[in-house]
Amino acid sequence: MTLRVGISAGSLCAALLITLTVHAQAYPVPPTTAPDHVPPDPPQQMMGDMTYKEMVSMMQMDDTHRFGKVMLDQFEWRDAQEGAEGAWDAQAWYGGDYNKLWIKTEGERVAGLTHNGSVDVLFDRVVGRWWDAQGGIRQDFGRGPARTWLALGLQGVAPYWLDAEATFYVGEEGRTAVRLKADYDLLLTQRLILQPYGEVNIYGKSDAEREVGSGLSDLELSLRLRYEVRRELAPYLGVGWFKRFGTSAELARAAGEGSDEVQLVAGLHIWF
C-alpha cells in the first residue's frame, strides 16, 4: 500500500484507491462536515527511535546551545592627582541559559604598577526571573600581598533596569568583604547614553599592606557618557568621584595618595 510505486496515472489511481480502502479499514476517518478537507494519509515511513540529541542534531535546532560574551565595561584613562592612571572593569561569561562560568576583573594601573587588582572566577546559576547567584573564588593581585577569597553573590537587574551586583567574600585569617556595584543606562538618544555608576567596598578587617581599612573602605560614584558607534563599541568621557574612608583614607594619605578626588575619565566600552 504505497503511493510511491505508481508511475503511470492509471496505476497511481489504483494504488490510491487501495490505499484509501486499506486506511478506511485500519483507521476510521474522523467525521468531517467540510467537503473540501481531506486528511493526510498516514506516513509510510516513521522516524525510528532516537535520543533527543540525535533528533536535534538532525533538526539542526538546539535551544541548549552555549554562548560566550566578553564585556570591557570600563577601559579607561583617569586624570588622577599624582598623574594619569589606567583602570579597567571587565566581565566575561560562557555557558547556557541557566549555568555559566563567569569571570570578573577590575583594577588600576598607576606608574606601571597594578593597584587594587582582583579577579573573580564564579559559577553562575539563574535563580530567578531577574537574578543569578554566583559563587567561586576571588584573587587579589597588584601592589601588596596577594589575597584569596571565597565569593558568594547575586547579580541581576533590579526594578527600573538597574544593573546590580552584590558579592560577599570570606578570606584567610578571618577576613571578610562586601563589594556592591550598580549602574543604569540613561538614553539621551538611541546611541548617546549616560551611565551613572557606583561601587562600594566594605572590609571586615584592616589589611594595611593592601591599604585597606576595616568598615566602609572606598567608594566610586561616576557618570560616563558613551556614544555607541556600534552597540559593541562605544568611546566615552566621564567624571568620577573616588573617595576612601576611615583607615583606608589614612593609609592612602600616608602613602602620599589622594583619598578624595574628582577625576576626569575617558575610555572605551566594548563587548563581543
Place this chain on the structure above:
Amino acid sequence: MEKSRFGPSAALAPFCLTRRRFVQGLSGVLATAALPSRRVAAGDEPRAVLSGTEFNLEVSAIEVNFTGARRMATAVNGQVPGPLLRWREGDTITVRVKNRLDVPTSLHWHGVIVPSDMDGVPGLSFAGIPAGETFEYRFRVNQSGTYWYHSHSRFQEQVGLYGPIVIEPRRAERHAADREHVVLLSDWTDRDPEHLYRTLKLESEYFNFGQRTAGDFFDSVRKQGLKPAIEARRMWGEMRMNPTDLADVSGYTYTYLTNGVSPAGNWTGVFKPGERVRLRIINGSSMSFFDVRIPGLKLSVVAADGQDIEPVSVDEFRIAAGEVYDVMVEPREDRAYTIFAQSIDRSGYARGTLAPRPGMQAEVPPLDSRQLLTMADMGMGHAHSMGPNVDSVAPDPRIDLGDPGVGLRDNGRRVLTYSDLRTLDGPIDSRSPGRDIVLHLTGHMARFIWSFDGRKFSEAEPLRFNYGERLRLVLINDSMMNHPIHLHGMWGEVESPDGEVLFRKHTINVQPAQRLSYRVTADAIGRWAYHCHLLYHMEAGMFREVHVDRPGGMS
C-alpha cells in the same frame, strides 16, 4: 484571464523546468549581483513559474547583492525567492529536491496538508536531505489556495530558501480575477544568521533603535503632565519590561524584500485599469510583521492562509511571519499604486508597485510613527512567576479578536482583524472539542529564551493528540510580543470568544496578553512540528512536537 503570476513578464510557463528558464533565472540573479542598480528599473525580471506534477528543484548557494554588499544566499533553482510552484488540487505531485549545499537541507510545504513523512521537518518527518543527495517528495494535493515553501533546517529560511505555492482549485475560483500577482514579502540581512542569533542571545535589544529616551520623557511630560508621565515610566520600570519591544530584529539590519526585490528596486506588477487583480500576499520573512496597504485602493480580503473567506473590505492588514492573505484590488486609474508594507516597529518597509506599465512609480508614504505597547498588551499588571525563563505573565488576558494590534489602533484606516474572518467552507468537523489543551506563550526577552509554558523544546515532552479526536488548543500569550503559532499537518479553527468557529488557519498570530482558542481535529497520524514562526524564537525553544498516535497508541 491573463495570468501574469509571479512577475508581469513571466509568460505561461511550460509544465516542467526547462534548461533555458533555469539559466535565465540564474543569470538574472548573477547580473543583479554585479549591477545592483539594474534593479531600479527592473522589478519585472522573469521569475520561473513551474507547474505540472513533476518538479525538479535544486538547492544551492548563490551570490546575491540586495544592499550593495555581496553575500551568499541559499536558493532554489538559482533564485531568491525560489520559483513559484503551481499545483492543481487533486493532482499527485512529485518534487525531487537535489541538495547542492555542503550542509543538510529540507523543504517544508507551509500550510499544505501532506503525510507527515512528506512534511519536510528534519528529525520529525524525515532525516533531512544530506549534502549532495536528492529527496523525492510525493503526495496528493487535496486543497487549493496560496501557500509557500521554506527550509526547515537551521537558518536557511533567513538566507533565502523560500518560495510561493499556488494551488488551483478543481472547481472554478470562487473569487474570480482578471489577473493575479504573488507578493512574497521577506526580510534579508547581510549578517550571518548564526551571528544574528548569537547577538540576540547576548544583547536582546541590540536591534531596537526605537527605545525611549530622556527626550521622550520630557515630551510625555509636556503632553500628559508630570504625574502621568512618571507613573507610566514607573509601571514599566517596576516590571523591568520595555514598551518599545515590538520587533527583535529591525530595519537596522534587515532589508525588506518584495518578491526578492529591495524597496529601491521597486518590484512592479502590471495591470490594465479596470481589471480585478488578485494579490497573493505571503509573509515569508523570518522575524518580521508587515502592515500592508495600497494607498488609493480598497483591499478586498478573499482568503486567509489559502482558505476562502467571506470577502471583507479593508484599507490595511497586518501579516505575521508565515501568514498568507489573498486580496482583490480594482485599480481603475491609469496610474501607479504603491504596495506599502511597513514593519511593525516602523524601522523599514517592503515596497512594490502596481502599475499599468513597468517603470512607473507612485508616492511612497512615510513610515507611521512608532507606537508603544500599552497596558492592554501587558495583561494588566503583575502575576505569579512561571520560573526564571519567563519575564512576564498575563494574569488577565484579553479575548478580543477585534483588536488590530499595537501600531494599528485608531490610525484612521479600516484595518483587518481576526474578528473579520469567516471561512466559507465552514468547520472541518461538527463535533465539539472533547478536551482543552492550554498553552502559555512565554519568554524572557532579556535572556532571549522563548517557550511554551515556560519550557523550552529541550525541556518539554511532545503534546499527544489521540487520532480522531476533536480538541481545543487555548493559547495565552504571557509575553509582550506577537507570536505567529504554526501547527503542521492540521488546521486550526479559531473560535470567537463565545465559542463559534470562525475561520481556518495554519499560522495563528497571538497578540501580547491575548487569549485565543482554536479547534483541531487530530486526523493526521504522525509526528508534527508546532512552533512560533519567528525563526529565532523557534530556535530559542518556542517549539513543540505534536504526536498524533495511530489508533491503539502505536506509532
